[in-house]
Amino acid sequence: MRLTECLRDEKEEILRLWMEAVYATYPFDAKGVLRTVSDPFGNPGADMTREAAHALYDAVMGEETTVDGVKGALERFVKLRAVQRDTPSRALGVFHLLKPIMRQRLLPHCTDSGELNGYLAAESRLDSLILLAFDMYMADRETLAESRVKEIRSQHAQLTKWAQAFKKSLLVAG
């Protein structure tokens, strides 16, 4: 089978396997809800995973896409993982889970049809995506760190203004 055909035929199954692999990183008893509730607002975690899965697949398989486009589609998912897992590897490692699936579902066909290079190019694109995701993850973590500082400042904003005015009045008087 030609690689392009094979990519099309295998898409649903590969996406399903990858999402299963992602859900498997959550506690067992939570998996049911993640898999079965499809409302995008009632079960946003699954919706984010679905959106990321499609974007990931299309980009890896070499569909026409822009960096901004794919980043936009991965954004929610990366943000979620960035606050759900305590280390970058546990947060972003889920992207690597696509590799064994690709090797299982696509590699044999590609070897048969002599399109190994095509396959390797797809894997390389996955590596690029992981690098992109890593940048996004870091930006998200930065935002969190900034939020902490900003929040402490905001909580006392008016108090600080008052204290500064008070200090000024003391200086003037003194």
Next chain:
Amino acid sequence: MAKLPAPQELIASRPPFPGEHWLALKPEFSPGSFCYPAKPDTMERLHMPNPHEWDPAADDWGLPENWEKTLCDAFAERLEKHRSLKLFMDICVRCGACADKCHFFLGTNDPKNMPVLRAELLRSLYRRDHTMLGKLLGKTAGARGWDKSVVKELFYYAYQCTECRRCSLFCPYGIDTAEITMIVRELLHEVGLGTHWIMDPVKNCSFTGNHLGIQPHSFVEIVEMLADDCETVTGIRPKTPFNKKNAEILFITPSGDVFADPGIYTFMGYLLLFHQLDLDYTLSTYASEGGNFGSFTSFNMAKKLNAKMYAEAERLNAKWILGGECGHMWRVINQYMDTYNGPTPANMIPPTSPVTGTVFSNAASTKMVHIAEFTADLIYHNKLKLDPSRNDHIVTTFHDSCNPSRGMGLLDEPRYVLKAVCNNFVEMPENTIREQTFCCGAGSGLNTEEIMELRMRAGMPRGNALRHVQQKFGVNHMACVCAIDRATLPPLANYWAPGVTVSGLHELVANALVMTGEQKRTMDLRQEDLPGVEEDETDAQEGGE
């Protein structure tokens, strides 16, 4: 030679099949997953039981010697006192309707954050001591005994519930897991376990009235500064009446709006509105906090802190109380105040708007009116001159805060006001608003920075819906009627929907309010330039030439 693990092995958070029953898996107290504990000094001054130094990450939490008996007795006492609690323990049929309705579960995917299982943590203890089956069959009947790890688990999950009541909306029996969480927090206090972010404000409110413990004279000065800022924007310096005897109305609002950005702009909005109406009202330096941090602690503490509202209305001889935009303050007023602190002092009468003559019969008992109702009534009777085009650079949505929406049914009044002062209003998806609203993720005393990640995952369903309307309809603003939301939503929006600003309702009201004798508005209450104003002027000049 050892080999590096494959990615699958590195990232797995659990073995392929769980070896243990869900109840046996214990939470990990890693930094960021828990709030800092209350200080012994704070707890001592509040006469809380067993004040002590402890660290949630440590093995030993320094429980008192007789901790188990203390907890069992305290639980039995509460079962006796609250019939609802006993009912909630007995009637859950484990239908699972609530399971995926909690934002903590949706954000963490931790099964113990499913409301049904959160409650089961306590219910399993209940079964052992209070049900025949549990006594006879023990574990087989889902019963378990207390041990120190159970105490830790209760703490972990009682502070991963914002008492938002979303789950109860979907429960066919109306089981209110929020109330179960409240009881668990009460029980934990019996052995000296509380959090700093809640207990420090409780202490401050107990001793000085407001949550930061600002002395009365300084409090007045801070409010005066806000009045100065109002003058900069409008050319009018609003009155700031404090502790005025015989004023018709006592105004009480969360003190967060006096201290914190962006709440201060909402407070400025109140000052300007009341000034324009020439309202006979007063602020108080004693009842200077509407928010009730006691309600995150125990029923008794909530009652104690709430008492100052009526005490002050009596002292100042006010006829009724107008309450500002707050969440849990209104939950307490609407659900508990009558029982806690009623009946009202004899000098109070059923609230009547001095401007429109409307009698707020819904507040006949507590004699407290929500400012959104008050303002909606003004607008309905055409008593305010408004120029909503001043808010035209805003495309706003409205976040129903859990307490006003599910705790008191305040759904339409804020929207009515918002639509009158903003021309561009967009609702978020239906299953994320009104009664079904998703929590900000940090209510009930959880908006502390040490658990920022936890807040972002708990707030994810809200953030996600906001992001949706931002991308689809260009929403760039979110209004709300809760002081805690004004603190928790900015970081949430900044994470999930960067570019969306957050404000209270009355900030937008005052921006649109055309006041008698005001100067031409060139900026909003935040002193940010109003888009289009300068160009208009240039146009006008050019036109005049």
